[in-house]
């Protein structure tokens with residue numbers, strides 16, 4: 018039973034296969050958080066709360082002389098501002114413009130079969146028969162007339178608990194929501210490390226692990242997107258936790274806009290963690306009777322290290338977040354012309370690329386930036402989604418028909434949220450741009466941002482983009498977004514609502530994406546934001562794959578894809594083989610190494626095949642056959658990180674089919690050393706008692722996992738090895 022309600026003890030226990038999560042309504046009606054961790058059966062865990070007067074921790078009035086009862090020291094499920102808890106809190110609401118504190122007490126609860134949804138926002142769903150359930154707990158502040166509903170979605174098989182919050186204004190005054198975290202989690206004891214994934218353009222999701230000090234550790238994005246700089250995913254782990262041992266908690270926000278994550282170790286050693294929309298400048302006006310919904314946070318716990326935690330996220334994202342006809346099946350192997358031509362292309366050049374690619378077995382040509390308006394560099398035409406007739410005479414149809422005639426599919430690039438100053442759209446609708454009146458806007462990559470919180474702007478985008486999509490047989494869209502947002506001012510909103518704009522932009526984006534996903538179910542959407550600047554679960558709800566980074570260098574990708582793999586499945590990662598010397602780093606790696614790395618993602622190419630030697634073309638044909646052969650293992654297998662590319666001289670990772678019958682081991686040497694040690698890799702996920710063939714040699718699962726696999730002569734820079742394992 019995923020939800021156990023004990024009316025006598027006033028506890029709610031959420032049970033997944035391996036974890037438990039317990040809440041309790043205490044004698045004053047506050048909702049305490051008692052436990053989240055390895056599974057315990059239905060037992061009241063309130064003995065874990067040991068009230069002590071710590072001094073300078075105030076007491077609610079009704080606690081009388083009980084100085085040990087303080088919201089400043091209790092583990093709370095959804096802490097609020099102004100009621101004597103001085104730690105980071107999850108809620109700040111103003112009433113009639115004044116801060117009158119927020120005092121939330123238990124009111125009621127409901128249990129429901131199935132998973133709650135958040136209309137207009139992405140959220141996990143249950144279609145997999147894992148019997149998800151929903152718990153709703155209603156808290157009320159009777160003075161403010163505020164009702165807060167805590168939503169819990171329990172996915173038992175994957176050890177996943179989701180959280181989201183509904184705020185309802187049941188008063189006759191306007192309320193201003195200035196902080197509304199999606200989840201807060203108190204963990205009373207432990208010695209914690211904090212793992213997060215920072216980065217920059219061309220180097221996203223870099224794993225970083227630090228010890229958590231007393232006080233507040235905070236990071237997030239204020240860029241209007243989830244960002245290259247910080248991913249909305251954090252892990253809290255015990256100091257001794259490793260890939261395969263020890264406890265850890267994950268929290269991932271299903272949100273593509275500015276977010277904030279905070280962790281505080283308080284005076285008593287309690288860890289409080291929260292995540293949600295970034296509250297810097299956030300101010301949502303909630304009129305009487307209105308409801309505000311936070312985005313969803315996805316929580317998981319593992320006592321078997323990071324590896325199991327990642328498996329929980331991978332499974333639930335593959336099955337209960339991604340949608341569409343390409344959710345489970347093999348996506349086309351694409352050739353994208355960006356690094357092959359940049360802006361310098363026309364139909365003839367694209368057809369030449371497609372002809373060569375078709376001979377290699379590539380499934381689809383994706384035409385990147387530069388096909389519209391008068392765009393021949395990045396300074397003009399964004400917003401004018403009309404085919405450039407000089408580059409593509411006669412429009413898209415003749416080109417796409419010829420590509421179809423080669424037995425290939427066709428995909429196209431858009432950057433819908435942006436506008437160039439040098440565009441008809443900007444000239445005709447200057448008020449559609451985000452811009453503070455009286456100030457010049459901040460330019461980035463010479464472009465400005467459209468105010469997609471506006472319905473008329475979204476209508477224009479729907480019409481102009483649909484016209485292009487309807488003009489030919491288009492089966493793939495790369496949806497790009499190439500700047501951080503500033504100038505947060507909408508001409509459509511009154512001054513007092515400008516604090517809603519950052520979030521309204523994101524809701525506008527979701528509504529656009531939902532429209533296109535529903536209208537064109539046959540189209541495969543690839544997300545992109547200067548590579549991986551918006552690689553988050555919310556985007557995965559619309560695009561089952563996301564361009565992982567503009568950095569296509571295989572060796573740098575090892576680190577980027579390593580960090581990405583902590584939360585996101587291989588099937589979500591777009592990854593291409595590009596030309597050498599690599600355009601971002603100048604590094605030269607073998608074609609094989611580039612393919613081994615790119616195959617651990619949505620495999621494709623990003624080069625001009627006409628420039629390849631015959632030998633290279635033959636090698637690509639083999640790579641494509643191999644990818645097709647291994648696809649099920651690569652995309653649906655359990656993913657194991659076997660080395661740390663930041664610490665070790667090689668990267669090793671493997672995927673194993675769920676029943677342990679087949680696996681693929683991948684190894685790349687990051688740095689050559691003279692006269693090096695042999696490489697020993699301990700494999701994972703096999704059945705100990707079964708025998709496996711690697712080439713013609715037979716090994717037991719136990720020997721490969723306990724004694725390991727040995728590789729000699731790995732002394733060549735960037736050497737790569739791929740071993741297919743088949744159970745006897």
Ligand code: GLA
Pocket residue numbers: 355385386430497499545546547548564566567
């Ligand atoms: C971004 C993308 C690239 C490419 C360019 C085109 O940087 O990440 O892959 O599409 O835009 O301008």
